[in-house]
Amino acid sequence: MKNVLKHRGALAGCLALLVFVFLPFAGFSIPWILPGTLNVVNSSGTLIVLALCFLFAGVAVGYDLMIGFTGLLSLGPVLYFASGAYVFDIAITRWSWPLVPALGLTFAVAFVLAVLLGAIALRVDGIAFAMVTLAFAQAFYFLIENNPHNLTGGDTGLALSDLRLPTFLSGAVSNTRNLYWVALAFLVVAFLVVWLVTESVTGHIFVAIRENERRLDVLGIKPFRFKLASFVLSSLIAAGGGVIFILVIGTAVPSTVASTSVTISILIMVVLGGSGTRWGAVMGAMVYIYLQQYLLKVSGEPSFATLPAVLRVPLSQPQFLLGALFVLFVLFVPGGIAGLFARFAATRNPSLDKPRWRTLSVAKALKK
Amino acid sequence: MSAFLVITFSGLALGAIYFLAASGLSLIYGLMDILNFAHGLFMTLGAYAGYEVAVHLTSSLGAPASLTLAILASILGGAIAAGITEVFLIRPLYGRPVSQILVTIGLDLAVVGLLMGGFGSSSLQIPVPTWLLLATHVGSLNLPNASFLALGAGVIVLLVLEWFLRRTRYGIIIRAGVENREMVSALGIDVGRAFTLVFVIGGAMAGLAGLLYSLVFSGDLVSPAQGDSLLIFAFIVVVIGGLGSIRGSAVAALIVGLLQDYTSFYIGGHQGWAEIGNLSVVLLLAVVLEWRPRGLFGSVA
């Protein structure tokens, strides 16, 4: 019985996974929470919303690896997300590549970018690092808007052509379920990768870097290599998320794919969920995306327009509500959702400022 | 040649606005270790404050007087917004610098969202006196009056700021605090008050920067997201100039403004290079960081 309790988190996760896998077969609708019947192949968008939740959850957990576990406050994950979306889009749409080579190219480009830009950015620490990553991401945004060689479509964006896509993936309308499962698969893979890395010695070194980098130098371990590894892995996951995004949404537009608002969203997801906890990032992302879409939908309801302006204006702006929610969480719930759960379970709860998760001595970890 | 001079003038005006935005950011970071992401919000709010005053008072007071009041309103608006932010959001998070940065991000998101809801994402036009829309003949050149305004504001603020930092007690406290906050406390001085002051000063300058940007470069238009797009450049200026250095912000602001305008004018016209102005600034940042990680005037910590 004790073992079950200890692994209750993992059990809950597996249970949730099962539920999500079979969700598209469900023949009912849950009013208010899940509008529309879920097993309709021409989806009411609920499956799309959930697919978005899954893909951002994957991106968020990858991002948490970098900021929550390794303590690298990067403000530029959108760069890799956008590169994933755009390179894939360009390869498929402009160059008519088949699926697998397009994927290969996408990840190759993301890898090279992450290594190069990460190496430059990691030459500085802390705030300067945050600024450099932000500036690079912004530069990428400008680059895309520039529409070099007419590849990216500039402001109007680039729609994903489904000529070369395998039939099971193409067309958000006819294959919603498949896209839903692909997004879910992405989340599972991303989560497992992060889980494996954080449980390994490398993961413990990441935490050691976050806690006290100087001590690692003394032990003869070069932090730079590990920081770069964390950065690159996180960026690759983000790139994967970008690919899934464009499959699900069908178009890459700079303002939704490459702008800093995406970075901020991901950052909020991680903090909302609780940094340094993996599943916190997943929860945070799902809550954030779901709320965002739900609020957008609600503000379009006819009964909404009857509210007095003082209420209507703030409530019709998901950005305001999410931003305010975020501020409240930062002020009063620094451990995020995971932190709230931990408080009920009377275990330690982490926060970005003074993370206390698994403060291990690296020497001990190395002896494993 | 005359094109070059006109572009130079415009670049200097842009630099002046960057300076107004960046110097506050730099002080806030230097003293408090906070990357104030709400700085863009202060800029936007300043612009809106100026807009409201101009719209409501132009008919009764005439355009020139209402412009002056609009400018004052922008300074006040920025200052008040910054003061409220510091007292209610930053202070409770003392000792948690990452959370302080995060709360400014959230604040920016929330209030810009509110502005979009209230004003719509479209732009509003500020009524201005006619002279602001004209240019002055200097030698063989036509230089826009609005740019004179920006340059003038930049110079005045620089002088006032320098005076404040060198000659007043709080100015000395702030300069000392940027170097070593702990030691200032260890001398019995309540650094918390300096924090609020620095935020308010930064906010005031940001508000002014926001309004001036609308007047000089945005065709007198105000929109909810304008501050945020300016913010990234302000950050770049701060990092290039050196976190915590006013002089650094001034020099870096001019360099960035000029660079942006030169590249935009001379190269940006060519096919496929439209964003070169913005890109060149980022490139400059990368170069400076590689060569001098602390910025041009940054001190070794």
Next chain:
Amino acid sequence: MSNALELRDLHVSIAGSHVLQGVSFDVPEGGVTALLGRNGVGKTTTLRAILGLVPSTGGIQLLGHDIAGWSTHLIVRLGVGYVPENRDVFSKLTVDENLRLAEAGTEARYDDVYSLFPELKERGKQLAGTLSGGQQQMLSIARAMLNKRALLLVDEPSKGLAPRIVSEFAAVIETAAKQSTVLLVEQNLRVVKRLAQRIIVLDHGEVVHTGDADDLNDDLLVRRLLGVAGAA
């Protein structure tokens, strides 16, 4: 005789390292008490904990007040002067500005300070960063002594200075000790023997010996506690 300072079971952790592990001692009013120990045992950390510069648990009674958890500037205003280990003068400010910051109301005793350190008066407009090590130390001590202080916390004033200058500073501290209680962290045993009446020895974050300064004449004790042979 009352105590200027009482520490009870002080614990400090820094970056995961348990630096002070239950430090308790009393500093009686008046004179000089020396805080000794090898490098890294926590002497500077103790001073910083007293000043509230690092978070700590445990009891701290300062001049009759229970100051655990107080903000630094409030602790200092009770009447504490601090001469930090690295001098920590504000290098981008002038000497005058450095001193001006240390002013607390109208009590500033510039005359006394200038008579002790005439050079500071001459170099008033000089940037503190351009001063020599010895001059910076002068400034650092002057700052702490500008106002009448009940307690002076002095951290290794002799570090990195030539012997002649060290002896001048020792004289200054002697003068200061006539009006204030001094808690002196020092590695230079000759200075300690000259100035201190009482000693407290730390090792591995705990107090391992308290006694009179005469104890330092016992070479065996000194070697055991401090790892040095006799006077420096």
